[in-house]
Amino acid sequence: MAIIQDMMPAFELFQPASVTDALALLNRHGKEAWVLAGGMDSLDWFKDRVKRPKVVVDLSQIKDLKGIRQQKDGIEIGAMTTLTQVSANSLIQSRYGLLAQAARKVATPQIRNQGTIGGNVSQDTRCWYYRDGMPCYRAGGNTCYADTPTAMNREHCLFEADRCVAVSPSDTAPALIALDAKFVIRNSKAERVVEAEDFFIGPKVDIKRMTVLQPGDILTTIRIPATWAGARFYFEKVADRDAWDFALVNVASAMIVEGGSIKQARIVVGGVAARPWRLKPVEDSLRGERVSEESAELAGQTAIWGAKPLNYNHYKVLLMRNLVKRSVRGVKI
Amino acid sequence: MEWLRWERNPWGQEILIGLSWDLVWVAVGAGALLVVAHAIVYLWRWRGLGAGAAAIRESLLKQLPERILRHSLASRLFHWVMAVSVLTLLFTAFLPIWGVKFPWVTAHWIAGLVLTAAIIFHVIHASFWKGLSLMWIGSQDLTDGWLAVKQVLGSAAPPGKPGKNPLENKLFHHSVAVATLATIVTGLIMMAKVDTPWWHRNPYVLADATWGIIYVVHGAGSVALLTLIMAHLYFAVRPEKRWITLSMLHGWISRERYLEHHDHARWPVGGDASAASVAQPRDAGARRAGAS
Numbered sequence: 001m002a003i004i005q006d007m008m009p010a011f012e013l014f015q016p017a018s019v020t021d022a023l024a025l026l027n028r029h030g031k032e033a034w035v036l037a038g039g040m041d042s043l044d045w046f047k048d049r050v051k052r053p054k055v056v057v058d059l060s061q062i063k064d065l066k067g068i069r070q071q072k073d074g075i076e077i078g079a080m081t082t083l084t085q086v087s088a089n090s091l092i093q094s095r096y097g098l099l100a101q102a103a104r105k106v107a108t109p110q111i112r113n114q115g116t117i118g119g120n121v122s123q124d125t126r127c128w129y130y131r132d133g134m135p136c137y138r139a140g141g142n143t144c145y146a147d148t149p150t151a152m153n154r155e156h157c158l159f160e161a162d163r164c165v166a167v168s169p170s171d172t173a174p175a176l177i178a179l180d181a182k183f184v185i186r187n188s189k190a191e192r193v194v195e196a197e198d199f200f201i202g203p204k205v206d207i208k209r210m211t212v213l214q215p216g217d218i219l220t221t222i223r224i225p226a227t228w229a230g231a232r233f234y235f236e237k238v239a240d241r242d243a244w245d246f247a248l249v250n251v252a253s254a255m256i257v258e259g260g261s262i263k264q265a266r267i268v269v270g271g272v273a274a275r276p277w278r279l280k281p282v283e284d285s286l287r288g289e290r291v292s293e294e295s296a297e298l299a300g301q302t303a304i305w306g307a308k309p310l311n312y313n314h315y316k317v318l319l320m321r322n323l324v325k326r327s328v329r330g331v332k333i
Numbered sequence: 334m335e336w337l338r339w340e341r342n343p344w345g346q347e348i349l350i351g352l353s354w355d356l357v358w359v360a361v362g363a364g365a366l367l368v369v370a371h372a373i374v375y376l377w378r379w380r381g382l383g384a385g386a387a388a389i390r391e392s393l394l395k396q397l398p399e400r401i402l403r404h405s406l407a408s409r410l411f412h413w414v415m416a417v418s419v420l421t422l423l424f425t426a427f428l429p430i431w432g433v434k435f436p437w438v439t440a441h442w443i444a445g446l447v448l449t450a451a452i453i454f455h456v457i458h459a460s461f462w463k464g465l466s467l468m469w470i471g472s473q474d475l476t477d478g479w480l481a482v483k484q485v486l487g488s489a490a491p492p493g494k495p496g497k498n499p500l501e502n503k504l505f506h507h508s509v510a511v512a513t514l515a516t517i518v519t520g521l522i523m524m525a526k527v528d529t530p531w532w533h534r535n536p537y538v539l540a541d542a543t544w545g546i547i548y549v550v551h552g553a554g555s556v557a558l559l560t561l562i563m564a565h566l567y568f569a570v571r572p573e574k575r576w577i578t579l580s581m582l583h584g585w586i587s588r589e590r591y592l593e594h595h596d597h598a599r600w601p602v603g604g605d606a607s608a609a610s611v612a613q614p615r616d617a618g619a620r621r622a623g624a625s
Contacts, residue, residue: 135340141350142548143526143536162438163527163534204436206429 008046011053015061019186019220022057026216027188029055035218036060037080037119040111045124050133065118065220068092074225079118079218083172084109086117096224098233098252102175105237108244118219121173121183121199122211125274126246127156127166137163137207149311155248158307158316159273164203165310167271168210171237173200174252174268174276179228184221185213193223200275210274228254228266234327238319247271249319253327255286262286262295267327269303272320279303282324291330300325334359337549342541349545352552354430360556364563371567378485393592400585401602403497408463411455412581418448419513423562426555442527445520452517467497468507473599474500496599509561516554519547 011034016022026033034053036042037060045051059065065080068089075091086092087103106112106120124131125138127146135141146153147165156165173196181196199211213219234253239245250270256263265286267279282302289295303324307317335353342348404412421444425437459465473493478500480492498506526536539547569578580586591602 135342135348135350139340140338141340142544143541147534148537161528162436201434204438206434 008043009049009052011046012055013058014055015058017061017063019062019064019218022059022062022218023186023188023216025055025057026218029057031215033057033215037122038082038115040107040115040119041123044131048131048133050131059218071223074223074227074229077117077222077224079220079222080116081118083112083115083117083120086172087112095226095229096179096233098178098235098254099172099175099224101233101235102171102237102250102252105235105247105250106171111244117172117222120170121176121196121222122213122219123169124210125166126169127164128152130166137203138166140208147310151310152312153310154312154315155246155271156310156313157273158304158309158313158320159277160202160204160275161308161310162202162204162207164207164274166203166274168200168273168275169246170270170276171247171250174250174270175235176222176224177268177276177278178233178252178254178266179224180266182223182225183219184223185217186220187214187216187218191220196222197276197278202274228256231256232330234330236323236326238323249316249323251320251323251327253324255291255328255330257291260290262289262291265328267299267303267324269320269324272307272316279324281305286328291328293329296325296328299328346541348541349549351545351548352556354552356552356556357427357430357559360559361563364560367560367564368567374485393597394588397588397591397602399588401588401591402584403580403586404584406584407458409581409584411451411458414451415448415455418444418451419558419562422448422516423555423559427559438527442520442524442529445517445524448513449517449521452513468503470500470503470507474503494594494596494599496596505561505565509558509565512554512557512561514554515550516558519551519554522547523551 014022014025016025022035026035032054034042034051034056036056036058042051042056046053059080062080065078067078067081068085068091069076069078070091075096077086077092083103083106087100089100093100103112103117103120106115127136127138129145129151130136130138133139134145136143136145144164145151146156147161153165155167157167176196179196182193183196183199185192185194194212201209201212231254233255235251237247237250239247247270249272251267252270253265253267255265265283267282269277269279279299279302282299285302286295286299289298300321304317304321307320309317334355336356338350338353339347340350422441425441425444429435429437459467474495477492477495480488480490481500484491522539525532525538526534528534536544568574576586576590591597591600
């Protein structure tokens, strides 16, 4: 159980100045090391004393991991670039407005000034049973406290529950998947590039992780190709509060529309599964359709097919349907 | 090294979570040790001893057909269904623990149900067709076992030939039976915690403490099976045991192997001595014993 004392247990802090040094530290300390980005997720864990790493490797001093760079075929965003920098960047605003919009919806200005895009996509789930230190499946135990007749599960998942019913809390993750981003991951042995969609994993594959990041890995860069630059974007987040809150459901869509017909579409919904939930059947059904009330309605209905609500989150089914519908109608942007 | 995993539940109670996975390495180590120990003893004492080839009686040889039925089709089917399901269960259970991540839960419980069905079939088949006495450990088995131990220690007196199943086979069978039954009984209870086409999961049918015991028993059975399967695979591929392994494929053994390794009085086999036939057990009791 979490003991909320606002005092972190002691750990050894390292602030390397290069990725190579950071990787060497992670390699040396193995599973005892914790990678710290902006600290918005990590410090919660430490203060609640649920996670007690012996070594913390703070990436904030690595200049190579910061900044937004235009490339020949898109842009590169350093994983330690703050959410404020992402949302305020003119290139992102003009060509990848979806990401700017999503980043602007994260928490509060103070948190966006400190929180990074790498941290936002890599953060752990916010299931309060898990965050409170209960010995659930995700924490290495053998039960789920959120999926019971009386549990508080209105924030939990509709899809892909597999023992654990927690959801991905990120706002920028659905936007990055919709933009077909690639994530660059480095460890002491090699560098690998994974599709944004494949970066996130559900409990079926690994119940203790939200992403493919392993001990010793650092997410260094996010690459967004030019494929979807300037497309018709839509992002909407519904939360209990307008600020400083995680999404109950969010939706990010990118569409290439020509002559009123949808040529291509990518739609991703957050807050409904342990990973951002890409709606491939909806995307397929929209291809070649005209943007209309009927196609939007059909998209909304298709999106919720297979949803399995828990006791207190049935509202998410309707919320998701309407958000997808609105994303196709394109009320915003 | 820890034996058990404990956690604190929401009510502040220390609860048992399961067996410590450190024991997986103990099980693998025990399996490897058994393999090495057997290989050493074999090279030291048993190689070249033979199993009584010289004692084959020509008169008996002529009375027997070329092929003696050792495993009926039903027994062989059961064995291979069990083999596939147990290997699936072990891979889906331990690979994720060793860091190979994949969606394992559905494959695991389906393999568990297949194994359960196979074992129910085997229990009925063994009880009413094969006869339970086939696996009973009698005083003669114990005497022969003791002689085998003394032989390893240097005694010249060899143990007698066994009936259909030697003592080591019976001991292995009973060990596997205990480990498998422990695993499948607890596994069936654990299915209450996963969604299946027939019911929705309900982890609250039992108290935390009871679940902890169930997880420990399930883990202990699984870890024991790791060692047992390692030993089983080792013996299956040993050159001098290959005829037994092949009999689990074909069903039969040659009459020379039969006379060389088995006591005709303890596993009586008769029948037509024509080359193409497979001998059936002579009387009703032996018929049951022969078709296991």
